[in-house]
Amino acid sequence: MAEVRTARSVWTGSVTEGGGKVTAVTSGTFTDLDVTLPTRSGAAEGNTSPEELIAAAHASCYSMALSAGLTRAGTPPDSLDVSASVTFxxxxxxxxxxxxxxxxxxxxxxxxxxxxxxxAETAKNGCPISRALAGVEISLESVSLA
Structure with missing residues (x-):
């Protein structure tokens, strides 16, 4: 059965002078994250952006995909540290x-x-968020600490 997750953004005002609030509806784990155009295209100043949220989704999804692949191979990780940097x-x-x-x-x-x-490469190609970003160039740097 397909899982559906919902987030909501409420925007008020013009794109250049207004702002929005982003909320995780399904989980409720975050509410009213501020987003504005000036902080999207410049200094973050404590606000998030759609690109940062994509980066968070990509990093977390990728870490699960890599952990799953390693575990299936009989070598579960002690730890994985993943970051994603998204360019706008x-x-x-x-x-x-x-x-x-x-x-x-x-x-x-x-x-x-x-x-x-x-x-790491297999996980990059199989990660659902990587596949959702199929039109975006996705590169990978991996370091084994073992």
Whole structure:
């Protein structure tokens, strides 16, 4: 059965002078995160952005995909540290998410650096958020700490 997760954004005012509040409806884990155009395209000043939320989704989804793959192979990780950096740029005059750079380091007993890199690449390609971002260049840096 398909799982549905819902977030809501309420925006007031013009795009340049107004602002929005983003809430995780399904889980309730965050409410009223501030978003504005000036902080989206400049200094964050304590506000989030759609791109930062995409980065959070990508990092968390990828860490689950990598953990699942390693566990299926009989080598569950002791720890994984994943970050995703999403780039928001103008392409042909339109604002566009252009890249998501994943960086992962992990401690996985019994796994060589080459095996870790292979598992990391497999997870990058199989992660549901990676697949959702199919039109975005996704690169990966992996470091085995074992």
């Amino acid at each position: 740029d103008m392409v042909d005059g339109a604002p566009t998410v252009t890249t998501s750079v994943l960086s992962v380091s992990g401690s996985v007993p019994g796994v060589t650096a080459d095996q870790f890199a292979e598992a």
